[in-house]
Amino acid sequence: MTIATREWQLVRRPHGEPVDADFALVSLDRPEPQPGEVVVRTIAMSVDPYMRGRMNATRSYAPSWELGETMQGGAIGQVVTSRSDDVPEGALVLHGAGWRDLAVLPAAHVQVVEPLPGLPLSLHLGVLGMPGLTAWAGLFRLAAFQPGDAVFVSGAAGAVGSLVGQFARLRGASRVVGSAGTPEKVAWLGSLGFDAAFDYHDGAITDLLAAAALDGIDVFFDNVGGEHLEAAITAFRTFGRAALCGSISNYNAVSAPPGPRNLSLAVGKQLSLRGFIVSSHADLRPEFVAAVSGWLREGSVVARETVVEGLDSAVDAFRALLSGGNTGKMVVRLAPDPD
Amino acid sequence: MTIATREWQLVRRPHGEPVDADFALVSLDRPEPQPGEVVVRTIAMSVDPYMRGRMNATRSYAPSWELGETMQGGAIGQVVTSRSDDVPEGALVLHGAGWRDLAVLPAAHVQVVEPLPGLPLSLHLGVLGMPGLTAWAGLFRLAAFQPGDAVFVSGAAGAVGSLVGQFARLRGASRVVGSAGTPEKVAWLGSLGFDAAFDYHDGAITDLLAAAALDGIDVFFDNVGGEHLEAAITAFRTFGRAALCGSISNYNAVSAPPGPRNLSLAVGKQLSLRGFIVSSHADLRPEFVAAVSGWLREGSVVARETVVEGLDSAVDAFRALLSGGNTGKMVVRLAPDPD
Missing domain, CATH: 3.90.180.10 (Medium-chain alcohol dehydrogenases, catalytic domain)
Known part of the structure; x- marks a missing residue:
């Protein structure tokens, strides 16, 4: 048989x-x-x-x-x-x-x-699996999110990004900004409680982010890479922290994309840029499951x-x-x- | 008067x-x-x-x-x-x-x-002032140096870089590699106990570093910026850590230099890139002065x-x-x- x-x-x-x-x-x-x-x-x-x-x-x-x-x-x-x-x-x-x-x-x-x-x-x-834990580890460990931080998430309508923004809001972010690739996604981010969102096709991302973030960001959670990171470096306040989760804009690229031309700002702004993969942070699973299960039961996470x-x-x-x-x-x- | x-x-x-x-x-x-x-x-x-x-x-x-x-x-x-x-x-x-x-x-x-x-x-x-504390803070705090790490220092014949390499060696680095801008400086790095050094004019820095670092680096202390950072990202092993101290290659630049084209490797390699300025790390001064004064008295730091x-x-x-x-x-x- x-x-x-x-x-x-x-x-x-x-x-x-x-x-x-x-x-x-x-x-x-x-x-x-x-x-x-x-x-x-x-x-x-x-x-x-x-x-x-x-x-x-x-x-x-x-x-x-x-x-x-x-x-x-x-x-x-x-x-x-x-x-x-x-x-x-x-x-x-x-x-x-x-x-x-x-x-x-x-x-x-x-x-x-x-x-x-x-x-x-x-x-x-x-939300209860790998993407959820990715959002949790990146926001709370790699980017060391603290209540009051202003947060920017690229690819914010995706599996990970949509959770990052919601987790940040639930934990007391001063402002949550997201980027997405269609007007429908941008509208959906508003319904999730993002304070501002933009379609990254609508102009230079640095300009779009500057308008959305008002007086700068403390945390950047990057799912997209490329121009988004350059924009975030410009928008960062002193001691800004980036969790580099992915660069979907490059996954199908056949040649190396340009890097952020403003990376030398990382010195004076004292920035932290940290790449990660979720499997290195499995120790966070119990606290993650406990918190997110609770949010799901009470309906506070979509x-x-x-x-x-x-x-x-x-x-x-x-x-x-x-x-x-x-x-x-x-x-x-x-x-x-x-x- | x-x-x-x-x-x-x-x-x-x-x-x-x-x-x-x-x-x-x-x-x-x-x-x-x-x-x-x-x-x-x-x-x-x-x-x-x-x-x-x-x-x-x-x-x-x-x-x-x-x-x-x-x-x-x-x-x-x-x-x-x-x-x-x-x-x-x-x-x-x-x-x-x-x-x-x-x-x-x-x-x-x-x-x-x-x-x-x-x-x-x-x-x-x-050595006992701002450059020394910069080397100390960058190596031990920002890059979280541990004994056994392989270390690469750009601008290694400068005030800060020459101390970074010596501090790393004294604290048990497995290998210390430096770059400098003249053959005389490269030779001097050898006399300081660097395991390998190269003149960054002698070819593509990525190739020069690959040859000098053998099986990769864990820590990069950057005083130069530009192509050096791209080379370090390529040479990094998993969980590599960069302290971004300066980018002297850009200080006189009148237009923005290109960023590292391989920055998306930071995700999979789980890299940490941290910019810093020494004034935020004045709390390290007592331990720094105690250790470095001792090294100077015993002649183990040049x-x-x-x-x-x-x-x-x-x-x-x-x-x-x-x-x-x-x-x-x-x-x-x-x-x-x-x-």
Whole structure:
């Protein structure tokens, strides 16, 4: 007996923007689970900007994906077969082997989760998962946010950025400013409680930020890179702090983008610029889960998703993510949540 | 009665490289000291790279100097007249009103110093003064140096850089690499105990650093800016830390230099880049003075000076400093140390 699966594989390394021919959706017969293993049927899987780096041959912070192997990523599903005493059939679990309809995994590689009443399971891929912890670690540890700080978030309508702005507001920011790529996203940021937001297509970002931030910023959370960082350096007050989380504007670039021409201001302004990846900050998870679960229960955090239906659409969802096609967390849903 | 002084004034703001016509050496009659004031005869005065910023109309981290007023800076001298019970005549004092042969100051604005036996007083302008504390704060606080770190210092033959490398070596660096601008300076770095050094004119700095640093760096102390920072970002290992102290390569620039094109590597490498100015770290002075005085007494730190004689030569000394004419601390000596 084998298990028939459908899985997305990387078959060619993208040059610049990924195209359909870089990927293949294949049907495989996987071996039955061994003792200690479980079979998980995917309910929802994550597509995230960092995956673009894994498609390159050069190692980014995560190892490169191999050609002809199934891609990986965050997913949530239900255990349909268990050969482990630790994880019963029917359990809802998170795991890191996304991009497939069925995953055969060691039970030790899955994490049982409890659904939050009235909220979709996929929140464990977003606000309660890696993007949420990324926002938390970047804002509170890397950028050392303090109540009263003025905060600027680039890519503020994305999975991480929309949480950074809300976390900052809930913890007493004096002002929260965000940038996004469409008028609709800008309007949505207003509904989230951002004090100001702008569409970065509307002019020079330095000018747009200066108008939005009034008397400067203390914290910058960067998801976009490039011109946004230069604008933030100009807007920073003394002792400004940047958490450098990503540079989605460069992920499809085929040549190195220019760096911020004003970086020498970092000396006199005594700025701190700190890059990070979330896996180095897993120790923050308990305080993060406690705080954000509470905010979700009381309705003070909005966790919006852009949901794409079906495994067949996963590559389309990923490509749309890189060009800003999402508001909030981009999720690929394969099946409805169990009752 | 008045006091006849000779003082250097800024009479025009330099455009690019300072020229003689930007400065004037004037003879003034200063009022006699009031109660609580002292008159200090200058023994030696400091010229430092940060002074170039004070010559511009735009505020850098220190306020702009006013046109037609006497410039300021670190100086050491002897009290020749005192109207204060706190500071006796004959005392040796540090103060911040350099660029003149005689300074009339409130006694509260001078700091009495004890000479170190056998060492010139001017060390209080260098290894025991602002440049020394800059090296200390940048290396140990901003870059969070730990024993075993591999360290790269740009402008390593300067007043600050030469101390950074020596401090790192004395505290257990696994490797200390420096860049400098002449073969003589490079050779001198070897005599200081640097494990490797290169002349940054000898090729692309990224290549020169890669060859000198072997398997990468953990700490970068930047005095130069520009291409040096880009090279360091490439050479950084995970969790690399940069202390951004200055960017002397840009001080005379009339347009913004390009930023590091590889700054997006800061995310995956989880780098920390921190700008600083020494005045924010005065709390480190006691530990700094204790450690460095000990090293000087035992001869384990070399505090080289480039000495220019006479107040008339002060502007020449400053201009030479900006073009790399110094090895170690650039000092203008007006009078010999008292016996």
